[in-house]
Amino acid sequence: MKNTIKVQRAIHNMTQEELAKKAGVSRQTINTIESGKYVPSTVLALKMAGIFNVKVEEIFSLEPSDE
């Protein structure tokens, strides 16, 4: 899974910690998701999309290896 969290954070001028607080998770969770180490739950994906005011698809997208 690819993601555009870093870009979205830049657009909204937000640190990992700020995003983590808004999303209700730890900073490390944001960090590891952002670096592609694991895939978030749908709840967290929806929360992030809400925070950035975009659709989930604009943040997360499937890759060939996900199928």
Next chain:
Amino acid sequence: MKNTIKVQRAIHNMTQEELAKKAGVSRQTINTIESGKYVPSTVLALKMAGIFNVKVEEIFSLEPSDE
């Protein structure tokens, strides 16, 4: 988390087993997600959205208890 999987299946005239096969998971996984027992990963949510040709937000939505 609420979901509209049952409705989407009805629209596309698809059984849980067919959806499961298309999404690459077990029927029970579809069943338990559909009945709200747990939340799928973002990969699975994106796959379902792709199968039904809608955005993730049209299938899954946050509830007060998710925040």
Next chain:
DNA sequence: ACAAAAAGACAAGTTTATTTTACATTAAGT
């Protein structure tokens, strides 16, 4: 260059998602 803030990384532990197997219930067609 220095200090502070932000980000990256890693390990151990807890919680939650997912699979498998198996059985019970419901719905639909004949």
Next chain:
DNA sequence: ACTTAATGTAAAATAAACTTGTCTTTTTGT
């Protein structure tokens, strides 16, 4: 009423998400 397909449910086992804590590295501002 009978049969079959579809769905609901549940326990046990495994995999993956998430937390907490800590330490290192990079970035940014002065």
